[in-house]
Amino acid sequence: xxxxxxxxxxxxxxxxxxxLPAYETEGAAGADLRANFPDKGTVSLAPGARALVPTGLRVxxxxxxxxxxxxxxxxxxxxxxxxxxxxxxxxxDYRGPLGVIVMNTGEALFTIAHGDRIAQMVVAPVVQAxxxxxxxxxxxxxxxxxxxxxxxx
Numbered sequence: 083x084x085x086x087x088x089x090x091x092x093x094x095x096x097x098x099x100x101x102l103p104a105y106e107t108e109g110a111a112g113a114d115l116r117a118n119f120p121d122k123g124t125v126s127l128a129p130g131a132r133a134l135v136p137t138g139l140r141v142x143x144x145x146x147x148x149x150x151x152x153x154x155x156x157x158x159x160x161x162x163x164x165x166x167x168x169x170x171x172x173x174x175d176y177r178g179p180l181g182v183i184v185m186n187t188g189e190a191l192f193t194i195a196h197g198d199r200i201a202q203m204v205v206a207p208v209v210q211a212x213x214x215x216x217x218x219x220x221x222x223x224x225x226x227x228x229x230x231x232x233x234x235x
Contacts, residue, residue: 089142096138112202162188
């Protein structure tokens with residue numbers, strides 16, 4: 083399979099010593115993204131706080147694809163660090179700075195240091211739909227059953 087190529091541009095002032103997004107194992111679906119603070123500093127998140135963490139990168143995603151930004155499971159389990167808009171979507175026509183909205187749902191202060199792995203990015207194909215208005219929809223076994231209608235309440 084030919085890999086999808088994501089072109090990367092460093093932001094002005096970004097530390098080029100911070101590793102680019104990378105798959106940490108052969109079977110990884112997500113490439114780890116790292117914090118890249120212009121002053122090589124840190125950001126501390128109190129419980130319930132959120133911040134936009136810069137990666138120092140801009141990306142060019144080919145048409146027909148998106149990049150999804152997802153939490154790292156270890157940070158979520160051990161520290162309650164998550165992404166409140168997960169998965170975040172980066173569209174193929176976006177060319178601005180790549181930042182990650184990080185939130186501390188844990189009970190303790192959490193500090194993100196320059197170079198820390200903060201999220202993962204997954205490259206995915208996109209299908210755009212056509213939306214047609216109709217007077218009725220086809221019937222199914224589920225029908226209009228909503229939240230929890232197919233399993234344990």
